[in-house]
Amino acid sequence: MTLMKLVMPTLLLLLLNSSQTNCSQLYDNTTDMLSLLDFKEAVTNDPKGSLSSWNRTTPLCRWKGVKCSPTRPGRVVALDLSGQSLAGVITSSLGNLTFLEKLDLSTNQFSGLLPPLNHLHMLQVLNLSTNSL
Ligand SMILES: *[C@@H]1O[C@H](CO)[C@@H](O)[C@H](O)[C@H]1NC(C)=O
Ligand SMILES: *[C@@H]1O[C@H](CO)[C@@H](O)[C@H](O)[C@H]1NC(C)=O
Numbered sequence: 001m002t003l004m005k006l007v008m009p010t011l012l013l014l015l016l017n018s019s020q021t022n023c024s025q026l027y028d029n030t031t032d033m034l035s036l037l038d039f040k041e042a043v044t045n046d047p048k049g050s051l052s053s054w055n056r057t058t059p060l061c062r063w064k065g066v067k068c069s070p071t072r073p074g075r076v077v078a079l080d081l082s083g084q085s086l087a088g089v090i091t092s093s094l095g096n097l098t099f100l101e102k103l104d105l106s107t108n109q110f111s112g113l114l115p116p117l118n119h120l121h122m123l124q125v126l127n128l129s130t131n132s133l
């Protein structure tokens, strides 16, 4: 499958595990940062240097493609890395971005299996089109 377009929140509902809600880290910005750094680790090719701003000296909310919540400091609500020619596998750590509403990794060269994204209770848009998943 080279073309995979998923904008199906209802499908995602099937993946949810309602017993694992955790509100204790509501305002902790390290949770999402560690998840994204883990995701970055698995990127094997980044020809445009798209993830070079993803480092510990740049505030999380200024990382390229990352949009934070206006009401929950340090929590990521959107990740948009469309068209960045990124290659690698998509790690299950993205499933820890608890407040994520939009995940757009379309038009890259991600490959392998889509991991379980169990904790994305808020996800509304998932675009993985034009990858090698
Ligand atoms: C961290 O990101 C900034 C851009 O936000 C960049 O100027 C800097 O070179 C990066 N540092 C490293 C070590 O990659
Ligand atoms: C995390 O939040 C603290 C306090 O708001 C801020 O100083 C720091 O820059 C943030 N770290 C990142 C990586 O965003």
Ligand SMILES: *[C@@H]1O[C@H](CO)[C@@H](O)[C@H](O)[C@H]1NC(C)=O
Residues within 6 Å of the ligand: 035, 038, 091, 092, 093, 094, 096
């Ligand atoms: C997700 O978060 C949990 C709890 O903080 C942690 O134990 C787990 O290793 C994380 N999973 C991934 C794939 O990052």
Ligand SMILES: *[C@@H]1O[C@H](CO)[C@@H](O)[C@H](O)[C@H]1NC(C)=O
Residues within 6 Å of the ligand: 007, 082, 083, 106, 107, 127, 128, 129, 130
């Ligand atoms: C998904 O991404 C592709 C490529 O960026 C874009 O053409 C398409 O409109 C997007 N689909 C939706 C439903 O946003």
